[in-house]
Amino acid sequence: MLMSSTAGHAAGNVDAGRKLFGQCAACHAVGKTAGHQFGPMLNGVMERPAASADGYSYSDALKQAAQNGLVWDEPSLDAFLESPMTYVVGTKMAFAGMRDEAQRQDMIAFLQQIDSSGSGATATVEPPAANSLVSESSAPEAQRPLARDTTVPEHGVLHLGRLALPEEVAAWDIDIRPDGLGLPTGSGSVETGGQIYDAQCAVCHGVFGEGAGRWPVLAGGFDTLSDERPEKTIGSYWPYVSTVYDYVRRAMPFGNARSLSDDDVYALTAYLLYLNDQVSEDFTLSTDNFASITLPNVDNFIADDRMEEVHYASREEPCMQDCIPGEATVTQRARVLDVTPDNGDDDNAGGGID
Amino acid sequence: MADSSDISPVSSARRIALKAGLKLGALAGGAGLVGAGQVSAAATPDPLITEVQDWNRYLGDGVDANPYGKPSVHESDAVRRTVSWLTADNKSSINFTPLHKLDGIITPNGLCFERHHGGVADIAPGDHRLMINGLVETPLVFTMEDLERFPRESHVYFLECAANSGMEWRGAQLNGCQFTHGMVHNVMYTGVKLKHLLAEAGVSPRGKWLLPEGADPSHMTRSIPIDKAMDDCMVVFRMNGEALRPEQGYPLRLVVPGWEGNMWVKWLRRLEIGDQPWHHREETSKYTDLLADGTARRFTWTMDVKSIITNPSPQSPIRHGRGRTVLTGLAWSGHGTVKRVDVSIDGGRNWSTARLDGPTLAKSLHRFYYEFDWDGSELFLQSRAIDEQRQVQPTKDALRAERGVNSIYHNNGIQTWHIRPDGSAENVEVS
Incomplete structure (x- = not known):
């Protein structure tokens, strides 16, 4: 319980490392219920030989490094975290690396204090004393001044809330529409986008946007929408390029949202258009030419017309007796497909929730 | 601790009760054989009744043992569960x-x-x-x-x-x-x-x-x-x-x-x-x-009329054998209230109207029950909801005929559970 952030460990700060781990959490899990995800579970990783967590399929490169004696300790983890793909050439961990030495030390300090049971992964919070009548958390609230506003606002009906300042609206209003409303001023090239993509996106989405594991496929899939297994990508399915810019800006990279500059997002959007054969490799996307880009599938979206389907539109009183001739016979069984979690065969199923 | 309690008289009474319970369970399975007008009886007195149990004698937890109360330890299987292969990782994922x-x-x-x-x-x-x-x-x-x-x-x-x-x-x-x-x-x-x-x-x-x-x-x-x-x-x-x-x-x-x-x-x-x-x-x-x-x-916002039989179902088979059986389930519609739920036990050949119970609120789940005497033969259970706009829950095949199979979303088709003579249940589709 009285775990020091530094005692007996690397020089870094455990809490800072825990925050930084958000970047890793897209692929790696730690904690008492952690298992392997896209990357191996990292409980107790310090001082253990590389590629030694049971049940994870490591790259040949890392297995070879382990045979050559690689053990995860402070120096080796520091070097690996700085540039995984040069320290272990051929590793599956397509993470660009953590350039900042202090950040690496924080990360190592965080990983070091997680034992093999996963203890230490989450911050320890002292529970409130169960028997105290006044819980500690309510005390500061009671001491707060009751009336903080001295001015009476005149807006609206009930005069509740306060004016949002322009800086506040600017900080949160980041949405982009197909007509370009909301687009920030800037630009980015396919070339720059490719560098950012390789460093920050390829680990999940694949080097060519083909998707790794179950992560989304971003490119290709043209003319597959009426196939048995359609591939819905930016190029084959998405109607508007503004959606790419908006989504990358608000939610990517996974685990490190809002970390990209406006120009980074222009560059990534340009690169994703390039991966989908929509622009050439020397293209630069900018505020000025954004509206000139149209995606191929834009005209294939229709309004909701479910109520015109035969079974709804007919409004027939449903049959109650002798509705289908003969006895019911089974045409399909769940167990044949064998994909219920109870059956222990979870990994080869079709279908999904998207 | 476990060793010493193992030789206590209460504990041995419990073991007897457990054994007897197994016998009683076997007897109950044959209860349907008892003739009309007769009331079945246990072969031996039930020790759960004749013996004083732990919980009859010893004091339990006092107040505040759990400042925020939790379900009984006997309900540990009433939990959300996920299906890991549906999504890439557990941060952007789903459970049920x-x-x-x-x-x-x-x-x-x-x-x-x-x-x-x-x-x-x-x-x-x-x-x-x-x-x-x-x-x-x-x-x-x-x-x-x-x-x-x-x-x-x-x-x-x-x-x-x-x-x-x-x-x-x-x-x-x-x-x-x-x-x-x-x-x-x-x-x-x-x-x-x-x-x-x-x-x-x-x-x-x-x-x-x-x-x-x-x-x-x-x-x-x-x-x-x-x-x-x-x-x-x-x-x-x-x-x-x-x-x-x-x-x-x-x-x-x-x-x-x-x-x-x-x-x-x-x-x-x-x-x-x-x-x-x-x-x-x-x-x-x-x-x-x-x-x-x-x-x-696009913009397919409303959740259409839908229902599901929750019991019996694959995770909740019939364990009591033939005789009186309670079938229950849920129905709902994003268009308003559910007006009626029909139930079929023969795969959609014949339908009976179920009993809606509890509050009937717009855009809320509705609870339905259908009680019947099961003769022990195989069943194909289906439910069909009808909402206040008279929309009838369609079959899965009707939906597929209109939409194909790649819609992912808005599948409100009628579900079939196959009940076998042993009471177990399976997700099937029938012709």
């Missing part, structure tokens, strides 16, 4: 409500299914802000304390993920209603009608669309027509009387009654008014319904 473990219409807070796109945001209520901006007279910022000064209302609504039953488009796949239909829950929400908040900011006559946005790392956004926003949408901070659970958007979420769950933005931090929809990722790349010809429906 154990519908077969519940009764009535209200879902307990801890069992409401989860769907996150960037994990559960941890927000102290004092640090939370709600902004209204865009086409309004006065862009505003509210604290949670501000929101509690608006007139409050409580309403029971179902929330169903548009992808609920989405794994069943190509045919029977998952064996249990928790997995086929468990992306739905039903909660009494307390909060403020959105129209009151928007009135404070003053919506411009040009304002036709609303964009809610979350504070989590996905910064979830959806476009909602202003008419819906002004009609029954709410901004809520309580569920079933207590504060929202973190995984349900604590401290603030949007409620969009009858419409797909993805629009009910959690950790709600901003409402923007605009004159056109935004066409963001969750309404273009996702939550659009691909049809067989390659076109796709």
